[in-house]
Amino acid sequence: MAPARMPIIICHLDLDCFYAQVEARRLALSTCPLSGPPLAVQQWSGLIAVNYPARRAGVTRFMNATVAAQTCPSLRLVHVQTISTHKSESDSGERRIEEDDTIPAQNNNHGAQGAPLNSSTSRDSLKVSLERYRDASRLVVNAISEALDEHKDAILIQKASIDEVYIDLTSVVAKLTTTWTPNEESRTANSLSLPRAASFEEAVAAAWREAAPTACVGWDGDGTPPKVAQPYVIGSFIMHRVRSHIWNTLSYTCSAGVAKNKLVSKLASARNKPNKQTCILPDSHQDMVADIELSSINGFGGKAGKAVLAALAPATTPRQIRQTFTDANGSLEDGLRRVLHSRERAAWVANVVSGENDDPVTPNLRVKSINACKSGTFSNAREAREWLNLLSNEVASRLAEETERRGRAAGRAKTLTLHFRGKLNTDHRDNWVAGNLASLTPERSRSAPLALGPGGSYPPNGDSIATQAWRLFTSDAGEPIVQFPVTRLQLAVSLPDETTEEKGAQDISALFGKHQQKSGDVSSSAFPAAAAAAAAAATTSLEQQPAAVSSAARSAPWSCLACTLENAASSSRCEACGALKGSSLPPTSTLALEKKRRAPTLLDGFAKKRSG
DNA sequence: ATTTTGACGCT
DNA sequence: AGCGTCAAA
Secondary structure, eight states: OOOSEEOOOEEEEEETTHHHHHHHHHTTOOOOTTTSOOEEEEETTEEEEEOHHHHHTTOOTTOBHHHHHHHOTTOEEEEOOEEEEEEOGGGTTOEEEEEEOOSOOOOTTSSOOOSOTTSHHHHHHOEEOOHHHHHHHHHHHHHHHHHTGGGTTTOEEEEEETTEEEEEOHHHHHHHHHTOOTTOOOSSTTOSSOOOOSSHHHHHHHHHHHHOSEEEESSOOOSSOOGGGHHHHHHHHHHHHHHHHHHHHHOOOEEEEEESSHHHHHHHHHHSOSSOEEEEOGGGHHHHHHTSOGGGSTTSSSHHHHHHHHHHTTOOSHHHHHHHHOOTTSOHHHHHHHHHOOHHHHHHHHHHHTTOOOOOOOOOOSOOEEEEEEEEEEOSHHHHHHHHHHHHHHHHHHHHHHHHHHOTTSOOOOEEEEEEEEOOOHHHHHTOSSOOGGGGSOEEEEEEEOOOOGGGOSSOOHHHHHHHHHHHHBOTTSOBSSOSOEEEEEEEEEOOOOTTTTGGGOOHHHHTTTOOOOSSOEEGGGTTHHHHHHHHHHHHHTOOOOOOOOHHHHTSOEEOTTTOOEEOTTOSBOTTTOOBTTOSSOTTOOOTTOOOOOOOOTTTTTSSSOOO
């Protein structure tokens, strides 16, 4: 029997130590987390990914590569790919991007040790490229799509980062539930349908056996899955198939979480790693989050989250927060509102500490921007120009690839943006007493419509982009608009949405790509048309008004607009730089480029983001 | 914590 | 258009 109401089933899938697996596979080494060789990926002298065998040997992320090699003598250290400008002999001196292999992999096990990685030459002349991982990421998403292909009209996939996706399996689980018939033969051996059985309960039990070992929170996993667990068992069964397909086709392991929302599915995928999956039954959501440090939950890692945490101190976990702030009437949200001074924040925190979350899975498989950047010390216009040339070539080449992937009908890149970080001038720094160091190295940007290449060609080539980038870097008089040294250069192109130009030929399901999803149940009879309709209806009802700034906020501590220091509410001048409250300029500022800039406030980001 | 990304929000 | 936040390897 199908359940009368079908809960939302969300899965979070996370590749295990992704860069390390990509490098292991590229080098034809085992990616098995139990038996593979210890391996870590370094970027300059620091480690950015460490596989599980290396972790067991005591190697950690951020560890210095030399220390890591001492800690684990058999460690295979692989440097991320680097590229450089290169004068090709056969190419009349034209500059192109060359993959560069001059950075030696430090490896005590393999004889001669090369030059130290932080020696001046390599890092000053090379740039990291993450292309290997972008390519691998695309293959993983393709594999996921393949595994779910027979349900492709029913699934929503959101890429959350280079190695994470959320998948909304609600419709697929509903479909497998409502279309189930006794002893139905699968169309093919690998068909993504429930195992053949005489009853639905037996089919779900068989699915659970196939998905084993899936850890489950809220049921001990023994015997026949209880009714409340059935949709989660089916979701786990699907995700086990997906993970198997990724392993079989790409040799990558990943971990997955299945739950009723993104918040808990993400916590679930992190709970058992590597190469494991976990499902959380709805009654266990609160238990699942109860003792996790709130600061480690999505959205609480940054400034806004820390501000919330500060207001709730000393409570740091959902359990403590619920105990401390549930008011006399039993309302957690009202209790939180008294300390957070914001309806939106109170609703958000109340939901999170209860394991509730309405964020929809928003399909976003199209790349929205292409960025290339280089940090370093660029001392003069010639150096800046050389790096801009390299960044331009990289962006041009990636834009050409993306254009190729999308086909000729694809929209064109709209904007070229140059970001640059330059220090304030010495006069200004000398006047600085105790300001925020970050404000000494402001990052600025200039952008312009991306121009076509020679003869109106699209996409523009590297030289064309380099010319445009240089125009953004310099004034009309041809002088750099920032002082040297410049410590960071970044070039970006933004790609269009394509929703408007494609609407004629568009798949109906894609029109619901941005639908908002209400928490709670969706009628199983809703699949698929009514689910889409319900989702579409929810779109309008979920719009929230931005929070008004409360009187409490006006008498709250303020951030200096000039140096960002937090000042007491009673101060009218910044204690660090002396700027008047509300003024973006310190009294003696001499920086020509200084612009009026509003410092971020604690309310930023809460108006629309957290609908609760 | 590093650097190199990428998405998205606010003004 | 420009700046800022948050997150991941």
